[in-house]
Amino acid sequence: MASLAIVAEGTTCFRPHQFLARENERPEAIFRIEEGWAYRFHLFGDGRRQITALFLPGDYCEPQWGLGQCITQPVVAITPVRTTRIVCQPATAHSAEYHQQLRLALAKTIERQADWLVSLGRRSARERIAQLLCEIYDRLHDSGRAYAQQCAVPLTQQDIADITGLTAVHVNRTLQAMRSAGLVYLQSKWLRIPDMNALRHIACCPEPAPMVAATERPPVSWPEMNEHSGRP
Amino acid sequence: MASLAIVAEGTTCFRPHQFLARENERPEAIFRIEEGWAYRFHLFGDGRRQITALFLPGDYCEPQWGLGQCITQPVVAITPVRTTRIVCQPATAHSAEYHQQLRLALAKTIERQADWLVSLGRRSARERIAQLLCEIYDRLHDSGRAYAQQCAVPLTQQDIADITGLTAVHVNRTLQAMRSAGLVYLQSKWLRIPDMNALRHIACCPEPAPMVAATERPPVSWPEMNEHSGRP
DNA sequence: CGAATCGTTGAGCGAGGTCAAGAAAAGTGG
DNA sequence: CCACTTTTCTTGACCTCGCTCAACGATTCG
Numbered sequence: 099m100a101s102l103a104i105v106a107e108g109t110t111c112f113r114p115h116q117f118l119a120r121e122n123e124r125p126e127a128i129f130r131i132e133e134g135w136a137y138r139f140h141l142f143g144d145g146r147r148q149i150t151a152l153f154l155p156g157d158y159c160e161p162q163w164g165l166g167q168c169i170t171q172p173v174v175a176i177t178p179v180r181t182t183r184i185v186c187q188p189a190t191a192h193s194a195e196y197h198q199q200l201r202l203a204l205a206k207t208i209e210r211q212a213d214w215l216v217s218l219g220r221r222s223a224r225e226r227i228a229q230l231l232c233e234i235y236d237r238l239h240d241s242g243r244a245y246a247q248q249c250a251v252p253l254t255q256q257d258i259a260d261i262t263g264l265t266a267v268h269v270n271r272t273l274q275a276m277r278s279a280g281l282v283y284l285q286s287k288w289l290r291i292p293d294m295n296a297l298r299h300i301a302c303c304p305e306p307a308p309m310v311a312a313t314e315r316p317p318v319s320w321p322e323m324n325e326h327s328g329r330p
Numbered sequence: 331m332a333s334l335a336i337v338a339e340g341t342t343c344f345r346p347h348q349f350l351a352r353e354n355e356r357p358e359a360i361f362r363i364e365e366g367w368a369y370r371f372h373l374f375g376d377g378r379r380q381i382t383a384l385f386l387p388g389d390y391c392e393p394q395w396g397l398g399q400c401i402t403q404p405v406v407a408i409t410p411v412r413t414t415r416i417v418c419q420p421a422t423a424h425s426a427e428y429h430q431q432l433r434l435a436l437a438k439t440i441e442r443q444a445d446w447l448v449s450l451g452r453r454s455a456r457e458r459i460a461q462l463l464c465e466i467y468d469r470l471h472d473s474g475r476a477y478a479q480q481c482a483v484p485l486t487q488q489d490i491a492d493i494t495g496l497t498a499v500h501v502n503r504t505l506q507a508m509r510s511a512g513l514v515y516l517q518s519k520w521l522r523i524p525d526m527n528a529l530r531h532i533a534c535c536p537e538p539a540p541m542v543a544a545t546e547r548p549p550v551s552w553p554e555m556n557e558h559s560g561r562p
Numbered sequence: 563c564g565a566a567t568c569g570t571t572g573a574g575c576g577a578g579g580t581c582a583a584g585a586a587a588a589g590t591g592g
Numbered sequence: 593c594c595a596c597t598t599t600t601c602t603t604g605a606c607c608t609c610g611c612t613c614a615a616c617g618a619t620t621c622g
Contacts, residue, residue: 140452148448148452150444150448164433165430167437171444197429201394201396201397201436208436208439211443211444211447212402215443218451219495220372220374220379223609260451266569268609270571302375454577486601499601502601503578503603
């Protein structure tokens with residue numbers, strides 16, 4: 099990742115289950131996660147929960163703030179979390195570099211959410227879980243927190259269910275099936291991925307295996323997409 | 331909505347099914363939609379499709395550009411679309427007001443996507459469709475394109491299915507059930523919502539009906555959320 | 563060493579998917 | 593304006609993936 103935020107305003111810490119932000123609050127700062135995990139979620143009156151974002155070390159939480167917007171979905175810590183507070187001020191108060199970085203973080207958030215939408219809308223349970231674990235591994239890897247196909251993942255199966263739109267029971271069964279297929283080992287908060295490519299293939303995150311050289315390829319991903327959309 | 335973009339660079343138009351942006355392209359401009367509908371989507375090798383964003387008149391498409399990012403999901407027009415091109419340039423080239431507006435659009439996009447995630451992850455077919463139609467009506471209403479509980483909706487049932495993560499067949503059946511319940515009439519690209527509140531209630535978009543006055547309410551949406559997350 | 567929380571397993575079920583085929587609209591060209 | 597084609601909408605029969613409910617170990621934690 100790029101350089102640090104310019105306008106650091108001191109460190110704030112949170113304990114597991116503590117809120118970084120509550121619904122209907124007007125944020126006075128955004129947080130750069132230095133250490134620990136957190137998530138943004140929606141809770142229904144009847145108990146259904148959906149997690150809509152995962153914040154890992156290095157992420158901005160929540161980058162969309164910075165304008166006087168009101169918070170629509172709360173954020174809570176999973177593990178102990180250490181953050182750098184960045185006070186929200188009129189746009190002029192920060193450096194150009196800072197703005198650039200924030201915009202980049204916003205864009206990244208949108209991209210990740212779009213990927214999750216694809217998962218929730220069109221992938222099977224197995225694919226969703228594979229996809230999620232790949233994403234987590236990659237993100238941790240980028241900040242040097244994963245190596246040798248392994249990393250810590252402090253999520254419960256219920257958490258994974260609420261990310262993937264499944265049931266804790268079904269996550270359990272799917273995870274077991276994947277384990278006995280030798281695809282993924284996720285036990286006591288520790289993840290091991292024997293064959294990254296195999297898992298990525300199941301997640302079908304990158305497009306179907308390219309027939310030509312992987313680097314230069316026409317921007318067409320389906321027959322007859324010259325002028326028309328994917329559905330002929 | 332707020333004032334117009336400052337750096338308008340001429341008008342560009344698209345015909346139905348034409349791409350506003352293709353995968354793996356590096357955008358040189360973002361579009362402000364002046365008229366017409368478009369959507370962003372992901373297409374799998376096996377034909378599955380998921381729509382991840384809807385662009386309606388007044389929206390920026392795609393606001394996350396503006397930095398040299400590569401496009402990950404294509405965008406195509408549904409109807410004839412008229413846009414204002416805004417050339418991407420180093421951050422300094424645009425006015426402060428323009429940046430503010432763009433950031434706001436980015437934030438709005440994130441919020442909408444988070445709502446869709448909640449739908450896809452945790453809502454029933456009926457709820458998803460109700461939610462979607464409410465959202466569409468509200469957005470069109472804001473730009474003066476909906477009144478008297480009615481508006482044009484140029485989506486096919488297959489489109490609706492690919493937004494809501496369902497099957498065209500099941501969208502059809504659900505829509506029929508809602509129609510015969512007098513909830514929603516969606517025929518030949520025209521939407522009529524006899525009772526907006528009833529529909530919103532089904533979508534359960536705002537939290538469960540507040541017991542107290544709707545305006546001032548504690549930021550707690552579930553028992554015992556003082557210090558801990560939603561799941562005790 | 564209790565008390566939660568979390569993971570695991572089984573039995574049964576139901577919302578939504580699949581497949582297939584026909585009716586109704588909407589384009590298209592003459 | 594009319595045949596013709598293509599797309600969209602409907603309907604029926606059947607099936608399955610993932611959900612529900614419930615109980616019981618296994619961990620974790622105070």
